[in-house]
Amino acid sequence: MKNNILALLLLILPSIAEAQLLSKDQYKHYIDRFNENDYELYRLGEYTNEKAWDFLAENIPFFNCPDKQLEETYYFRWWTYRKHxxxxxxxxxxxxxxxxxxxxxxYNSICCPAAHHFMEGRWLKDPKYLKDYARFWFNGKSSPRAYSFWSADAIANFCKVxxxxxxxEELFPLLEKNYEAWEKDKLHENGLFWQYDNRDGMEVSISGSYAEPYGxxxxxxxxxxxxxxxxxxxxxxxxxxxxxxxxLYRQKAEKIKQNINTRLWDSNAEFFKVIPLGRNMSFSDIREQHGFTPWYFNIPPDSYSVAWKYLMDTNHFFAPYGITTAxxxxxxxxxxYEGHECRWDGPVWPFSTSVTLTALANLLNNYKQEYISKRDYWTxxxxxxxxxxxxxxxxxxxxxxxxNINPYTGDWISRTRLKNDFETSWPKNKGGEERGKDYNHSTFNDLIITGLIGVRPSDDNILTINPLIPDQTWEYFCLDDLLYKGKKISICYDRTGKYYNLGSGFFIFIDGKRVHHSDNLAKVIINLESI
Known part of the structure; x- marks a missing residue:
């Protein structure tokens, strides 16, 4: 009876049918401008610049907001992702x-940022790219453990969308073998996993310097x-x-979680720290940004949220151009601007910014704490x-x-180093000309979708939307044509009702049917089986 009533209500609620809330062509100017400013040194990807708009128009969710810098970056990051x-x-x-x-x-594959590739790319409508990519890592000829890579989790998160x-089912036995290989190589008898800082993709770190020469x-x-x-x-x-x-795997996970929370947490520093090998199990004396990583996976208890008071502190991690790595x-x-060009003893790295902001979104969604706010996430x-x-x-x-970024000037450090330190040409042994241009080592759009707009993917048929946009920040926004579990999702807010002509308030549409309306932004939980 309840389902019949819901079905009847959906029939009479306003509908946008199959139409777009946003006209895609209104955003083509971004792609045209990116192409115009690009000298496209490398054309090794499947979708070169002349194919960029057609590919993106067919595959990405469209986003509109009053902050045109943020909006531009959203389309820029999709434009760069398709190059890869x-x-x-x-x-x-x-x-x-x-x-x-x-x-x-x-084929020029590197597993270090591969989890970010899955998290970002899962919002493309066509899943074939990441299905192939998931299989690629376990084809017997790839290197899924050359760097730290949370492969099973990343692939599972892709499959939530x-x-x-x-x-x-095909990958399960291969993921098991991969896990066993990690245990064989990096698990000590004390139950803790160890890693080199550079194999974490974080070379020349301060904590690593205490375990020289290997870090x-x-x-x-x-x-x-x-x-x-x-x-x-x-x-x-x-x-x-x-x-x-x-x-078996539940027990393994619980043991690791206990070890993280009891042995890697420095209660005096109120932070997760590295224990350098050869130091008699004593902590390094440095808080490093990767200490926020456990919240990316919802590992710590509520009481450890005190660590987040250091994030916005200019004596610790907050700087004008980002979050410092130390x-x-x-x-x-x-x-x-000397020594190795990719140092993790101070500069901002988008890789870690992605991890920290994903972790912060988890904190704001899943924890009870008073140390940091939605306003800080927005900032x-x-x-x-x-x-x-x-x-x-x-x-x-x-x-x-x-x-990597100079946190005080915004300069791209490794680019400056590689361009200026070699008088004749860009060094070929370090990747050649503009190796870091359009670098695909982080997420950005996943932070917009799952953090700011608040689409929280799940294993089941539940759609949770919990925007982290602070009150009174935007007059309007829209995320349109988002494909989630085979359904088209559109989310918009219009304070006055004049921008999208739908009326005022917060709206959610699924396959063109309005399933939610409220005056203000709010957490919404929808059972897709009832739609």
């Missing part, structure tokens, strides 16, 4: 660098990733009816957007994403 879709004899993969680099694996049980230690990063993969394998085992394996009050903190995301620039001269500034 490369077709190979093994199917589609996603690359980190556009030029081929000597330290990459098969594009459900695919046959793919998960290895028990790190919250690798332990959090292994927890996440164990949880993902637990859920996959349950889905497949393998109760013994479900129990706290600024430490004597070894440095912004250096950091806006700051991250503004960092996507480069100034070629006093008059020309264009959108840009590269490697």
């Amino acid at each position: 879709i490369r077709k190979t004899p093994k199917g589609y993969i996603i690359t980190e660098f556009l030029p081929d680099v000597s330290w990459a694996g098969l 594009h459900p695919d049980d046959p793919l998960l 290895h230690g028990y790190r919250a990063t690798i332990n959090s990733y292994m927890y996440a993969d164990a949880r993902a394998l637990e859920r996959l085992a349950k889905k497949m009816g393998e109760s013994q394996k479900e129990t 706290e600024q009050c430490h004597p070894k903190f440095i912004i250096a 950091l995301l806006s700051q991250y957007s503004h960092s996507h620039r480069i100034h070629f001269d006093s008059s020309k500034s264009v959108p840009w994403i590269d490697e």
Whole structure:
């Protein structure tokens, strides 16, 4: 009876049918401008610039808001992401660098940012690219453990958006073998996983300097990733009816979680820290940004939320152009233009910004705490957007994403180093000309979709939307044509009702039918089976 009433109500509620809330052509000017400003050094991807608009128009959700800098960055990051879709004899993969680099694996693949590739790319309508990419990592010739990579968790998160049980069943035994290999290589008898800082993708770190020359230690990063993969394998085992394996992976995950929370948490510093190997299990004396990683996977208890008071503190992590990788009050903190060009002892790295902001969205959604707010999330995301620039001269500034950022000037450090330190030409052994241009090492649009707009993917048929936009910040916004579990989702807010001509308030449409309206932004939970 209840379902019949709901069906009747949906028939009489206002509908947008199959029409778009947003006209896609109104956003083509962004792509045209990006193409115009681009000298397209590398044309190795499947979708070169002349194909960019057609590909994006068919595949991305469209976004509109009053902050045109943020809006531009949203389309810029989709424009750069599609450059990295490369077709190979093994199917589609996603690359980190556009030029081929000597330290990459098969077809220029690098697993270090691969989880970010899955998190960002899951919002493309066509799932074939990431299905191929998931298979690629476990084809026997790839290198899924060359760097830390939370592969099972990332693939499971992709399948929350594009459900695919046959793919998960196919990959399950391969993901198990991958997990076992990690345990064999990096699990100590004390129950903690260890990793080199550079194999975490975080070379020349301050904590790593205490374990020279290798920079290895028990790190919250690798332990959090292994927890996440164990949880993902637990859920996959349950889905497949393998109760013994479900129990096995649940127990593994619980043990790792306990070790993270009891052995990697420095209660005096109120932070997760590295224990460098060879230091008699003593903590390093530095808070580093990757100490926020456990919240990316909802590992810590509520009481540990005190760590977040350091994020917006200018003595610690907050700087004009982003979140520093090491706290600024430490004597070894440095912004250096010498030595290795990719240092993690101070500069801002979009890779870590992505992790921290995903973790912060989890904190704001799932924890009880008073240390940090939606306003802070908004500030950091806006700051991250503004960092996507480069100034070629006093008059020309264009959108840009590269490697590491000077937190005080916004300069792309490795680019400056590689361009200026070699008088004759860009060094080929380091990737050649503009190796970091359009660098695909982080997320941005996933932060807009799952954080700011608040689409929270789940394993079941529940759609949760919980916007993190602070009150009285925007007059309007719209995320349109988002594909989630095969359904078209449109989310919009219009304070006056004059912008989208739907009336005032907060609206959610599914497959063209209005399923929610409220005067103000609010958390909404929708059972898709009832739609």
